[in-house]
Amino acid sequence: MSYARQIDELGIEGYLARYGRREMLRFLTCGSVDDGKSTLIGRMLYDSQQVYDDVLAATKKASARFGTTGEELDLALLTDGLQAEREQGITIDVAYRYFATDRRKFIIADTPGHVQYTRNMATGASTCDLAVILIDARHGVLEQTRRHSFICALLGIQHFVIAVNKMDLVGWSEQRFQEIRDAYSDFAARLQVRDIHFIPLSALKGENVVFRGASMPWFQGAPLLQHLESVHVASDRNLVDLRFPVQHVLRPNLDFRGYAGTLASGVVRIGDPVAVLPSGKQSRVASIVTFDGPIQQAFAPMSVVLTLADEVDVSRGDMLVAPNNAPPLVNGFEAMVVWFSEQPLQPGKQYLVKHTTQQTPAVVTDVRYRINVGNLHREPAGTLHMNEVGRLRLECARPLAADAYAQNRATGSFVLIDRLTNGTLAAGMIVERKVAEDTVQRRRGSADAGSNVRLQHRRKVTAAERAQHLGQRPFVLWITGLPRAGKSTIAYGLEKWLFDRHHHVQVLDGEILRSGLNRDLGFSGADRWENQRRAAEIARLNLESGISTVVALVSPLAFERRQAREIVGGRHFFELFCDAPLEACEARDEDGLYARARAGELGNVTGVDAPYEPPAQPELHLDTLHDSAADNLQKVVAFLRERKLVK
Amino acid sequence: MTTYALSHLQQLEHESIHVIREVAAEFERPVMLYSIGKDSGVMLRLAQKAFAPARIPFKVLHVNTTWKFREMITFRDQLVKELGLDFVEWINQDGVRNDINPFDHGTQRYTHIMKTEALKQALEAGGYDAAFGGARRDEEKSRAKERVFSFRDRFHQWDPKNQRPELWNLFNCRVAKGESIRVFPLSNWTELDVWLYVHRENLPVVPLYFAKHRPVVRRGGTWIMVDDERMRLEPGEQPETKLVRFRTLGCYPLTGAIESGADTLPKIIEEMLRSRDSERQGRKIDYVEAGSMEQKKREGYF
CATH class of the missing domain: 2.40.30.10 (Translation factors)
Known part of the structure; x- marks a missing residue:
């Protein structure tokens, strides 16, 4: 191995010290099926003497069986992995390769060139600093080339190497290389890539991969590997904006509360002021803790533990940022x-x-x-x-x-x-x-407008007085369940029962809300969420007027129901779960909702193609499959009586 | 002056810690597979680092085939004690009852029952929804394509065509009941990286990695150690004492030693750097047929 020479020079201890300081470079190789990508990687490994003898022996054996190079060693087989693919003679997934020189450790994301595997390329590109894009010198810039370049640029890769391969098949022609270079440059002007570098090479013959070779004296640049060893990528990192997404809260004992995470960007030092997003609470960094002892500062992409000077509420999913440089x-x-x-x-x-x-x-x-x-x-x-x-x-x-x-x-x-x-x-x-900020601005604007309304000063009647006047204790009963689980049946049965006993109550269900107030809302997730929010707000207004509300909405998600509870206020809010299995609900499908969803005519129908999260701890749980509507109504009445909400 | 630059080892370390924390934060019952080897040792150290000053918040599991080197078990028990790990050992008792061993039942069948099946039993018994393994992508060609988070169905099977895309460091940690994820925090480490890290961290490793005079027999082109009285000698085999060490550790009748005088870490690293054979050469299991590792993974092997 090439390591041997360095060890001889430096001694093993000296070598270890030097190796310890090596940087890492992740790069992506992309090209069409026949551009010779696997051969290029194989050549790079082989010529930099990174291939073990036993692997080489196995590859020689495989070359005879699957190879496409006849008697010669098929370097492409050094990198192909899965059995089925090998038999088909193609690579179909992202494969990661590792090698190191005395300058850098390299991670190669080897991705395929097929049209249908764009996803793999995006995957590979997401972590890479640099992309090696192969072009077959005979074919020039193809649609594949443009596709690959676009995806690499889209995923934010700032350094491209355009490897014009198979130069041996175009007679090592400088003119051909220039043509391809011009054509690619024309196209690439539309991509926002900082650094594009062209290298003519032959992976098969080993020219300009690791060694320069003698066939293209007109090319003065460095061979591919030398370029990869020296390209400057350190300044690509964002060390300006402090972003620390909290991964995990550590509480080993009552005296320690630390926030574990990886710095997404920026630098953090002890004493730095930080704001917690989304709460906006502020504090200072008290310490930066690691297994190896406390440190003074940390920078991206280090994984550390931060403690704060104040007891502020921070949990997973929150982000610590600099207060004067916070993301929206x-x-x-x-x-x-x-x-x-x-x-x-x-x-x-x-x-x-x-x-x-x-x-x-x-x-x-x-x-x-x-x-x-x-x-x-x-x-x-x-x-x-x-x-x-x-x-x-x-x-x-x-x-x-x-x-x-x-x-x-x-x-x-x-x-x-x-x-x-x-x-x-x-x-x-x-x-x-910008667009997003507009939305926030609009909401913030309306929130500000809301804060100017000083209801408290004008109101002469309190909620409690209203309720007393009506002679009742108002409540909000929030009924959740799959479509056709029997929510409305319970709601209207209860309405009649309450009405007969002079209790003022209003029922809100999908039909009532959507026929007027929520006419502007559709059935997308965001609209359904808004539909529920408005229902909760009406319930809150009713509550203040002394009137009870029974809400019957699918409200499929736990967090949405939690939000409703927060709007109304927990003391008056009761969650009732109408529980019936999906099959039973589908069997009751009188108006054909499920049938249309199954037929693909309706989208986003809970239970069919949208999830339902059953409440973990509803205040009341009704089984509408086995128990009759009358029995269930009695259970609700009993529940309300227990809480002295009705007589 | 600070350059705000990380060496490749530091970068690998921080990335692995991120992965380990992500699993601890998102899964209900993660477990860390510990195989006593150098890679497991590095993974365990990374787990310590991920949660310091708190303890490692999950169990550490060793699937014991009962044919491990004695020195491995001694080392394991010592480490468990020193680190105060929440440790579980699992042995396939059906296999023990049927006296499944590598001599009578062949490498493949033995490995399937005492390793693959045992692992599935252990994971099911513990109800684990995520299991860390110390595998690296550079170990073997089919591993090169495995994700850091490898999705397994209810039968622990790996389908190379049905893996989740993995971008940036955003890992999809959602699984349905019965499904699980195998997580490989050392995916991007190479054998050399692991040894350099052992050296940097001054991590203890099983003494079998260091050269010593040991009783061995020549078998299948490699040296097999006579570790205990259960070792069956074939006609004509005569144990001899050789200065040998192991590049990988496993079940002693299946793990080949190499002749070596490397008795310190720097010497091991130097030997490895000058070597012309890959580390898996000593493992008999991979050489049964081309693509055998892939076949085992589909069945649920780590």
Whole structure:
């Protein structure tokens, strides 16, 4: 191995000391099936003497069986992995390779060139500093080349090496190399990539890979490996904006409360002021703790534990930032998204967004456009299919501390997860903050307007007096359950029972709300959430007027019901779970809701293609499959009597 | 002057800590598989670092085939005591009852019952939804494509065509009941990185890694150690004493030693750097057929 020479020079201890200071470079190799990518990687490993004898022997054996190079050693077989793929003679996934020289440790993300595997390329590119893009000198810049370049640029890679391979097959022609260089440069002007470097080479013959070779004296630049060893990537890191997403809270004993996490960007020092997002509470960094002892400062991407000077509430998913340089908290934002799943994007359907260390339900409210990655044209689109890229607008249930991806890879990226299958559906890069900020601004504006209304000063009658006047103790009963689980039956049965006993009550269900007040809302996740929020607000107003409210809404998600409880106020809020299995509800499908959902005519129907989270601890649990409506009504009445809400 | 630069070892360390914390934060019942080898040792140290000053917040599990080197078990028990680990050992008792051993039942069958099956039993018994393993991508070709978070179905099976995309350091930690994730925090480490880290951290390792005169027999082109009286000698085999050490550790009848005089860490590293054979060469299991590791992984092997 090449290590031997260095050990001879430095002695093992000297060698270890030097090796310990080596940097790491992650790069991606991409090219079409026949561009010779596997051969290039094999050549790089082979010529830098990184291949063990036993592996070489096995490869020689495999060359005879699967190889495409006849008698010669097929270097491509050094890197191909899975059995089935090997038999098909292709690479189909991201494979990671490792090697080191005395300058750097390299991690190669080896990704395929097929049209249908864009997702793998995006995956590989997401962690890379540099991309090696192969072009077959005979074919020049192809649609594949543009596609790969676009995805690498989209994923934020700032350094490209355009490896013009198979120069041996074009007679080592300088003119051919120049043609390809010009063609690529024309195209790349539209990509925002800082550093593009061209190298003519032959992986098969080993020219300009590790060694210079003699066939292209007209090329004065460094061979590929030498370039990879020296390209400057350290300044790509964001050391300006302090972003510390809290991963885990450590409480080994009562005296210690530490926040474990990885610095997404920036530098943090003891004594630095920090703000906790989303709460906005402020404190100072009291200490930076590691297993190896306390340190004075930490920087991205270090994993450390921070303690704060004050007792502020911090939990997983929160982010510590510099108070004077905080990312905006946004509920909505626009992003470039690469769609991975065979299930196409459904605008309006509720997904989960995982962003830094937090997750939140979210819906895609708008598909702005799709990008034709072959020619970079924008095309109108209503959805995205597997391996398509588009610009979307998302609305999240909880605000995110988000930066634009161009400024911050770690806090500008997210993945979309399917709530039912748990599959990872897509990867997103936040492209714009402005639109999102507008939304926040608007909400903040209306919140400010709300704070100017001084009801307390004008009101001469209190909520308690109103209730007393009506001679009742008002409450809010929130009924949740699958569609057709029997929520409305209970609600209207109870309304009649209360009315007969002179108790003032109002029922709110989907039909009542949507026929007027919520006419502007559809059935997307965000709209359904808003529908419930308004119901909760009405219930709160009723409560203040002394009137009880029975809300009968599917309200499928625990956090949405929790929000309703917060709006109303916990003391008067009771959650009732109408429990019936999905099959039973589907059997009662009188108006064909489930049937239409199953037929694909309706989307985002709870139980079919949207999840239902049953309450863990409802105040009252009714079994509407086995018990009759009359029995269940009696249970509700008994429940209210127990709490002295009715006589 | 601060350069705000990390060496590759530091960077690997911080990335692995991130992975370990993410699992601890998102899964209900994670467990760390501990195989007593150098990689497991590094992983355990990273877990300590991830949660210091708190304790490691999950159990540490050793699947014992009952054919491990005696020195491994001694080392293990000592380490468990020193670190105060929440430790569990699992042995496939069906296998013990049927006296499953590598001599009568062949490497494949023995490994399947005492390792793969035992592991599944242990994971099911513990109700674990995430299991850390010390595997590295550079160990073997089919590993090169494995995710850091490797999704397994209810039968612990790995489907190379149905793995979740893994971008940045955003890991999808959601699983349905019965499904689980195998997590490999050392994915991006190489054998050299592991030894350099052992050296840097001054981590204790099983003495078998260091050269010593040991009783061995020549078998299948490698040296097999006669570790206890259960070792069956074939006709004509005569134990002899050789100065040997092990590059990987496992079940003694299946683990080949190399002739070596490397009796310190720097010497081991130097020997490895000058060596022309990969570390798995000493493991008999990989050489049964090409792609055998992939086959085992599909069945639920780590």
